[in-house]
Amino acid sequence: METLxxxxxxxxxxxxxxxRAMTQLNNAExxxxxxxEWSDDFQxxxxxxxxxxxxxxxxxxxxxxxxxxxxxxxxxxARIEVMEEIVDAVKAxxxxxxxxxxxxxxxxVAEAQRxxxxxxxxxxxxxxxxxxxxxxxxxxxxIQLEPVQRTMGPIALARSSExxxxxxxxxxxxxxxxxxxxxxxxxxxxxxxxxxxxxxxxKPVSFLEPVSVSCDISxxxxxxxxxxxxxxxxxxxxxxxxxxxxxxxGVITFRNPDTGQIVKGQFSxxxxxxxxxxxxxxxGLGPGYTFEVNSLRSSLEVFIADEAAESVSNAExxxxxxxxxxxxxxxxxxxxxxxxxxxxxxxxxxxFMNNKKALLDWEFGLEVTKMVQAGYMAAERKKTIxxxxxxxxxxxxxxxxxxxxxxxxxxLFG
Ligand SMILES: NC(=O)c1ccc[n+]([C@@H]2O[C@H](COP(=O)([O-])OP(=O)(O)OC[C@H]3O[C@@H](n4cnc5c(N)ncnc54)[C@H](O)[C@@H]3O)[C@@H](O)[C@H]2O)c1
Numbered sequence: 001m002e003t004l005x006x007x008x009x010x011x012x013x014x015x016x017x018x019x020r021a022m023t024q025l026n027n028a029e030x031x032x033x034x035x036x037e038w039s040d041d042f043q044x045x046x047x048x049x050x051x052x053x054x055x056x057x058x059x060x061x062x063x064x065x066x067x068x069x070x071x072x073x074x075x076x077x078a079r080i081e082v083m084e085e086i087v088d089a090v091k092a093x094x095x096x097x098x099x100x101x102x103x104x105x106x107x108x109v110a111e112a113q114r115x116x117x118x119x120x121x122x123x124x125x126x127x128x129x130x131x132x133x134x135x136x137x138x139x140x141x142x143i144q145l146e147p148v149q150r151t152m153g154p155i156a157l158a159r160s161s162e163x164x165x166x167x168x169x170x171x172x173x174x175x176x177x178x179x180x181x182x183x184x185x186x187x188x189x190x191x192x193x194x195x196x197x198x199x200x201x202x203k204p205v206s207f208l209e210p211v212s213v214s215c216d217i218s219x220x221x222x223x224x225x226x227x228x229x230x231x232x233x234x235x236x237x238x239x240x241x242x243x244x245x246x247x248x249x250g251v252i253t254f255r256n257p258d259t260g261q262i263v264k265g266q267f268s269x270x271x272x273x274x275x276x277x278x279x280x281x282x283x284g285l286g287p288g289y290t291f292e293v294n295s296l297r298s299s300l301e302v303f304i305a306d307e308a309a310e311s312v313s314n315a316e317x318x319x320x321x322x323x324x325x326x327x328x329x330x331x332x333x334x335x336x337x338x339x340x341x342x343x344x345x346x347x348x349x350x351x352f353m354n355n356k357k358a359l360l361d362w363e364f365g366l367e368v369t370k371m372v373q374a375g376y377m378a379a380e381r382k383k384t385i386x387x388x389x390x391x392x393x394x395x396x397x398x399x400x401x402x403x404x405x406x407x408x409x410x411x412l413f414g
Contacts, residue, residue: 010073011042105365107179163273181244194265215250277319
């Protein structure tokens with residue numbers, strides 16, 4: 001089978017998770033990597049997992065000249081500079097079939113629009129990697145419910161939540177570099193997956209019209225003096241001066257343009273979930289039917305007593321963001337598949353090899369960015385934002401939240 005030869009830009013957490021996904025794929029391989037740091041370690045990891053030649057390159061241009069498509073797995077603040085270099089490489093003759101960008105597409109609507117425009121400038125196919133939409137549990141829920149959806153009507157209320165105890169690298173905690181707090185980082189997942197499951201069967205992913213957004217953001221755990229100190233010591237960020245939200249919740253209202261039906265997506269995210277590790281919870285409620293996904297349910301549980309715990313060195317071997325090495329633990333044997341990483345890259349490889357956009361393209365990522373930013377606007381204004389108002393759309397184009405400006409204290413300490 002022909003494989004898509006991918007070039008990875010970035011060699012950190014998500015790049016390594018994608019390696020684990022690619023061991024389960026037969027239509028993609030890693031041709032090379034370019035990253036500011038950790039390329040050599042990443043190459044070893046990729047070779048160990050047998051997912052391609054994974055040559056280390058010293059520039060984006062060189063990488064682009066030696067692969068079929070590139071994947072942007074760098075921090076949010078580096079998206080634009082990286083994409084500009086990709087575009088320069090294509091203009092200089094690199095024959096890329098497409099470009100992937102992981103969530104969130106960007107820190108602001110203006111940055112997201114810039115990325116879309118850059119890809120358009122050189123006619124590159126795009127893929128927005130929102131893994132949760134590709135989760136087998138989500139896809140199977142929709143397949144199972146297709147007949148009842150057709151007879152009873154579409155899902156009318158979606159609930160989606162992603163929570164863990166906090167990110168792994170300092171830049172995630174710095175709202176100016178990341179683009180906000182947990183709403184920017186994980187709200188984008190929950191909003192996107194809600195919109196997706198609310199979309200009537202057979203309609204495109206951007207079919208529903210976002211009508212309004214309400215949202216609350218708060219700093220509930222990491223603003224407390226002892227946790228602020230921990231953050232300062234471990235991550236070098238000062239939440240006394242420049243805080244970001246560790247909790248967000250809100251509702252997005254969508255309208256079906258064919259029938260006028262109103263449906264709602266409720267999202268809830270936190271960096272203060274001190275339980276077994278990362279938890280994804282999704283629900284879809286339709287007339288006469290429901291689905292529920294809980295990523296912490298597994299057929300495998302392990303118990304480790306205190307006296308045996310010293311021999312366990314890596315809590316995350318059990319589950320992403322796990323913080324404990326003893327007691328009753330949930331183990332997910334195949335997280336890369338569970339979270340949708342396998343299927344998102346399979347979809348992208350199939351699309352790019354057929355010269356097409358993937359299921360989720362950057363236009364979709366731009367729409368998600370708009371809803372996330374409208375969430376910040378709603379939280380700042382303490383009112384529901386009307387997305388059908390042309391003035392709101394105009395303001396959103398250049399909106400940057402107080403949190404992302406480093407002025408989070410004005411809203412989170414009020
Ligand atoms: N889908 C998910 O659930 C998920 C999970 C984690 C991260 N992510 C996303 O993936 C992206 C990367 O996150 P991460 O956790 O892997 O970060 P990370 O900090 O672990 O790794 C970042 C990598 O990018 C490199 N890098 C930084 N600036 C660069 C530049 N200008 N040019 C080239 N390389 C550069 C770093 O050297 C490092 O190798 C983020 O946008 C994040 O939101 C998505």
